[in-house]
Amino acid sequence: MRTTVPVIVAFLAGIAMVISFFFAPERTILGQFQENLLQWVTIVGGFTLVLGVFSIVRVNARAVSRRNDGWIYKLATVVSVFAMALPSMLPTSSSTTFGKIFYSIVPESWASAFGTNPGSIYDWLFNYLDSPMMETMFATLAFYIASAAYRAFRARSAEATLLLITACIVMLWRVPMGEAFLRLFSDNIPEYINAFVMKGFNMSVQRGIIIGAALGMASMSLRIILGIERTYMGKG
């Protein structure tokens, strides 16, 4: 029962999408069913995103209560979660019942600070704290790639040498200064690189990988629909 019902649900949800491919949705009852199904999937899918948040809060709150090493940082994490989440969940007007109760206590001039709209606390925290930090975390990768280029990228074999030479040529081609440098040798070099390296060798390999991965995707999807693949259910 614990396994059979989910397998049946997966089969029905999957086969509905496969069958609907062959029928124009606006002309059949199946089409209406498909529309509802897709709407429901977007709703249920949304809840999966919040699952992780509960785990983060639980793990960090436990570390704070036990005063583990670095608990002050974990407290900052928990406070940040609530600082972002709570104002965004508050009503933005007194048009709802909860809104009426809320704005009988709080001045309605504060309404623009709540919710997720532009100008809210949520929006400000994202634009002035979260987003810059996210950009910076990824920007540090530039330093690591430079360090790796110096310390780890070695032409140990003919294949590795070919890889490095191609990389250097593409790095030159992709920047204005590099392109100007390449044109010193011949005006057509950038076009040849685009035509033969990118649209020739690179494209053919990428296509092979796309086809291979798609075959794997198709077979895995079929296994899930037919109930052969059940690892997504987890243990218990």
Add this chain to the structure above:
Amino acid sequence: MSFWEKVANIDRRWIYLLVAIAVFFPMIFIMQFPVELTPEAQQLYNAIDNLPNGSIVMLTFDYYPSTMAETRPMSIAALRHMFSKDMKVVTLSNIPLGGPTIAEDVTRSIAKEYGKEYGIDYVNLGYRANYTAVMHGLASSIESIFNADFTGTPLKDLPLMQKVKNYNDIRFILVVSDNATIDYWISIVNAQYGIPVGGGVTAVSAPKMYAFVEAGQLTGLLGGMKGAAEYEKLVGIKGTATRGMDSQSLVHFLIIFLVIAGNVAFFALRGREKGRVNG
């Protein structure tokens, strides 16, 4: 330690410093080499430019804040292009971490410059989970998936959305993305519903997209900050991507130098080791 051993084991923080210098140097001493266009960027520009004025198009903000340096200039240049042709723009995002907020921020600021009115000239639908379901759902009815826009305004209260019911009302979709969502815009929306899709992707994803461009599944491609700079040139603006090209150039030359230097040190040390073993 010999000279080559010192060179091979240089503290990585010196390399970080060199990178930082290479990035900031062109900001002080501006060089501005001309940005050359690629056929793929020209193809994308032409596809949008050839649409009749006032066409309804979709612009997706399928990227995380982490890659905004590459993708935001693409979105801005695209919006300028679309608004200059009085196109009606419907935006959405399939990225739960920041996508809809970025869409809101970017479209409103650019729309203000062109005197465009929200709800009439552009709408931000926001975000819905499970992007494959979203892409399929928009084919039959946008309202079945997005019953309200990002701010919660019902679609029936937005004049533009009375004219846009599903993909049949959209002439072109420009996907600006830093992840695999563009693969699904191509393989679901273009392949199954026939809507032309153009792509603006990060440099990491760009090599893969050539396969789709050549197969005709993707109409035009912008790859990374250079792609954004190309589109800025085509649209006639000097944005952040164009400004960043000098730094990009210098760092690329630095990286090539580091690769060569590292390998020279490696082979010099290996040669010495072989000599020591043999003799």
Add this chain to the structure above:
Amino acid sequence: MVESLTFWDHFEIWLRAYLILSLFSFLYKDNRFYKMSEHIFAGLSAGYYVGLIWQTVIIQQLINPMIDEGKYLLIIPGLLGVLMFARLIPKWSWVSRVSLAFVIGNTAGIYLINALHGLIFPQLYDTMGSLTKAKGFSGGLLALVVIIGVISTLIYFYFSKEHKGVLGVTARVGIWFIMIAFGAHFGYTVMGRISLLIGRAEFLFYDWGGSLRQLF
């Protein structure tokens, strides 16, 4: 670039500059400023999800349609979504399987068609037709490169049979193609990473620099 800034503008610029520099400080050495910024970043990102799902799913897709439009059938996906949280309680985690199966089954159905119709067929079609579409000698040569590249790459990644004989030679050719492709990919990846750094550097130089010039 920077016109006269208000106090609040300066505060926002300096706040962002502090966060950027505290995160970059890790490049020199791990320190408490970096750790604090990193943990705040993790918390804010998690909190963002909550706000987004509350507004877009709970309010816009469930509560408003049910109350304003009488669409009470939406209680079913709402319930399925809530059941997802059973995963957090080990004794009851099996309850969440139905919700998971619903989402994953639907996605699998989409992926099956998408893989065949949207990826494999168009890509194979273009590969096989590339010689007929080719123009001139260089076009023909390029088409041949593409066909050989696709076939040899697919054979290289076919591990169900030992790479011997014709298969081995083709796989060897595939390696050479793959090295060129990965070299190109590496070049692009370097470009991508550097671009992200340039974005931060532009903020520090132009925005923070502008604020510094105005203040001092």
